[in-house]
Amino acid sequence: MRNWLALAVIAALLAALPLVGNNYALRLAATVCMYSVMAQSWNFIGGLAGYPSFATAAFFGLGAYASAILQNHGVPMVPAWACAGLAALLFAAFLGGAILHLRGHYFAIASLIVAEMLREIVNTLPDFTGGGKGMNLPLLNLSVTGQAQFFFYSMLALAVLTVASAIVLHRSKLGFGLRCIQQNESAADIIGINTYAYKTAGFSLSAVFVGVSGAIYASWVNYIDPPDVFDVLISVKPMVMVLLGGLGTIFGPSIGAVILLLLEEAVWRNFLTIHVAALGVIIVVLVLFLPNGLLALIRERFPAKAMAK
Amino acid sequence: MTALLTLDGVSRRFGGLKAVDDVSFDVNESEIVGLIGPNGSGKTTLINLITGVHPATAGYVRFDGHDITRQRPYRIARLGLARTFQIVQPFPRMTVVENVAAGALFCGHASDVREARAIAREHLEFTGLADMAHRPAATLTLAGRKRLELAKSLAMRPRLLMLDEVNAGLNSTEIEEALAIIRKIAEQGVTIIVIEHLMKVVLSISHRLVVLHHGQLIAQGTPREVVADKRVIEAYLGAKYAAGNPGVSN
DSSP: OHHHHHHHHHHHHHHTHHHHOOHHHHHHHHHHHHHHHHHHHHIIIIIISOOOOOOHHHHHHHHHHHHHHHHHTTOOHHHHHHHHHHHHHHHHHHHHHHHTTSOHHHHHHHHHHHHHHHHHHHHHOHHHHOGGGOEEOOOOSSOHHHHHHHHHHHHHHHHHHHHHHHHHHHHSHHHHHHHHHHHOHHHHHHTTOOHHHHHHHHHHHHHHHHHHHHHHHHHHHSEEOHHHHTOHHHHHHHHHHHHHHOTTOSSHHHHHHHHHHHHHHHHHHHOSTTHHHHHHHHHHHHHHHOTTHHHHHHHHHOGGGGGGO | OOEEEEEEEEEEEETTEEEEEEEEEEEETTOEEEEEOSTTSSHHHHHHHHHTSSOOSEEEEEETTEEOTTOOHHHHHHTTEEEEOSSOOOOTTSBHHHHHHHHHHHTTSOSSHHHHHHHHHHHHHHHTOGGGTTSBGGGSOHHHHHHHHHHHHHHTOOSEEEEESTTTTOOHHHHHHHHHHHHHHHHTTOEEEEEOSOHHHHHHHOSEEEEEETTEEEEEEOHHHHHTOHHHHHHHHOHHHHHTSOOOOO
């Protein structure tokens, strides 16, 4: 109940942002929502089931391209976003069947290859995907402020949906089973968990919202090309966010999304030439000194609130 | 009596090693069967074959009318076949009650997590772990973790329960307590296979013994018959002792 209340309050506060914030604030908030979707999604498979997936970029890029191709063939924008989510879901179910029997590092490497593979496929089909030249998306007939608000609300709605799924998942039989798998997969098998089906379901769930976020992103920036939407950083950042916030928790990934974005902005402004290196150092320091994430630190300091999970 | 579990010519090779070699026996409903044998005789491998952890390379296993020879472990578990592990396998960072609830939830007896927790509490009460319900499983003592294994298996409502050395590493008081629990489980009509090193323990609770040596079944019968069997004495103590003992052959 407390989780739903927290979600409702945060969503309501964010929804009021256009009343006080300028377009820059809206762009940052939309990015936080997008990061939050990615981090929450990664947490389904990486945090709950303990399978370190690097496939986020694959789902993101797949969603972006699926939506772009559909829209260039005349499908309206919002149905195209939904189809992008469905495409990512089906792709993950298929992919999960192929690589989820691998464990640990082997799974990580196999999932890392997927985005590269999709990027090459896009590159080799220029008639269909625009190849290396990228693809343009239909422009919205809205003012600059109207567009900023529209995409902010779209990302916010998606983020709320993702967090709501996380709350439901944590209480569900599926979530329980994924936690069992994370802690001892053989023991999970022997007490009657169909581990293969559970992992595949978790992996598919980790793809669907990322696919939609890729589709919204594509409409937002109006132009996508393979290096942008299949960027390996899209796979790495969600893990960093989850580790910053708290692995396997409900709000940890979203808190991590906020921290990472603030860090990125601060570093980018002050160390323009070396910002990637500076960000890397900060992340290493944070993960070394906050190994269980910020939520764990808060719980240690305020044990009375530990039951509030 | 009808056979609940039937093994027929079951074998398992690991490369050139025949860990289990052409083993056949039945376990009847409501029976307590002791599975004994010297170290490395294939007892745990045999349990792994029955539960589907390793597939058998030959022969077949039948449980309650179902052929379970090459079934996946989770399917076998859902048919009502539970086991404990010699090396305990808890979900370490989950609480004791969650560990047991997992057993109830995934074998289809609880429809949701809440109901599974309620069932788990009963089994914690039964195994004497109720006071530790909210501690992480990893913080239990060895005796506690062995009981947790037992509670987790019981929450699956098994028809056949296989106990792989639940008493290993326990002191004599803890063993007495564990035996009392096993007897109570048997009274509820659960069929039990006990793997045990401690002869005193296995002789006192088993209706029947099955003896493995080098992966082969060398004797089966009542405890009295088996301890007098020449091949059994030979396997445990060597040929010299077997010759000096006027054993009863079965």
